[in-house]
Amino acid sequence: MNRQNHEIILTLPADANFVDIVRLVLYGISTKWGFSYEDIEDMKVAVAEACNNAVLHAYKGREAGRMEVKFRNTGSGIQISVKDEGSSFDYEQKERLATSLHDKDLSEIRAGGLGIYMMQALMDEVQVNTDTGTEVVLTKFLQGNEEMA
Numbered sequence: 001m002n003r004q005n006h007e008i009i010l011t012l013p014a015d016a017n018f019v020d021i022v023r024l025v026l027y028g029i030s031t032k033w034g035f036s037y038e039d040i041e042d043m044k045v046a047v048a049e050a051c052n053n054a055v056l057h058a059y060k061g062r063e064a065g066r067m068e069v070k071f072r073n074t075g076s077g078i079q080i081s082v083k084d085e086g087s088s089f090d091y092e093q094k095e096r097l098a099t100s101l102h103d104k105d106l107s108e109i110r111a112g113g114l115g116i117y118m119m120q121a122l123m124d125e126v127q128v129n130t131d132t133g134t135e136v137v138l139t140k141f142l143q144g145n146e147e148m149a
């Protein structure tokens with residue numbers, strides 16, 4: 001079966017109680033699409049970080065809203081978008097700060113503020129759109145030896 005451009009979309013309350021649903025769906029889909037156990041574990045952590053950011057930061061100080069999680073088969077891998085309609089942040093500025101992170105002593109790095117670095121370390125590509133709310137797009141490519149079922 002050609003699964004390219006197959007898409008699964010979840011709309012959930014931006015609430016910590018729903019993040020495990022996202023992880024379960026990710027597990028089901030990425031198994032079906034031929035990802036290795038290691039890649040699935042990495043994706044589960046990265047996607048949970050993106051969802052936790054929507055839960056914790058997007059709707060701070062206002063009525064809790066929704067998050068939309070979209071899983072898309074690109075043919076060469078999976079693209080996972082986590083989107084909220086909350087207040088956004090200056091991703092470019094965070095990126096500039098990140099480039100100097102490895103020059104710092106461990107004690108200088110504040111606790112927290114690691115979610116985006118973790119997503120970058122665990123995924124092949126991370127894009128952040130902050131036009132309306134925040135959308136984090138996480139990409140993982142299938143390895144050559146993995147077969148798309």
Ligand SMILES: Nc1ncnc2c1ncn2[C@@H]1O[C@H](COP(=O)(O)OP(=O)(O)OP(=O)(O)O)[C@@H](O)[C@H]1O
Pocket residue numbers: 049053054057058084086087088089094111112113114115116117134
């Ligand atoms: N969906 C979002 N909506 C609004 N602001 C966000 C969103 N995601 C990230 N941010 C902003 O970017 C910052 C960095 O996010 P990151 O996940 O790297 O760290 P953190 O959430 O502060 O801490 P940690 O993830 O380590 O617990 C956040 O503190 C927040 O200010």
Ligand SMILES: [Mg+2]
Pocket residue numbers: 049052053113114115116
């Ligand atoms: Mg975070």
